[in-house]
Amino acid sequence: MIQKAINMYHAVCDGCGKELKGSNGNTMFTYTPLLLEQTAIKQGWLIENHELYCPDCVEYDEETDSYKPKKKKQ
Secondary structure, three states, rough: OOOOOOOOOOOEOOOOOOOOOOOOOOOOEOOOOOHHHHHHHHHEEEEEEEEEHHHHHHHEEEOOOEEEEEOOOO
């Protein structure tokens, strides 16, 4: 019999499609989605309006003193 044993997740940037990488280079995690979000935040990723952005797709906004997704180039 074959049974499903592990659920795995990966985090993908909504801006550019880059995958979050762990310290060992893996892009798939057995973490819960909440723990994966926390891991992404620790690596400088941003969650905004239920979307996830890598550090390359985030910029600092001096007016609001916070980080926000970069505006997409048209």
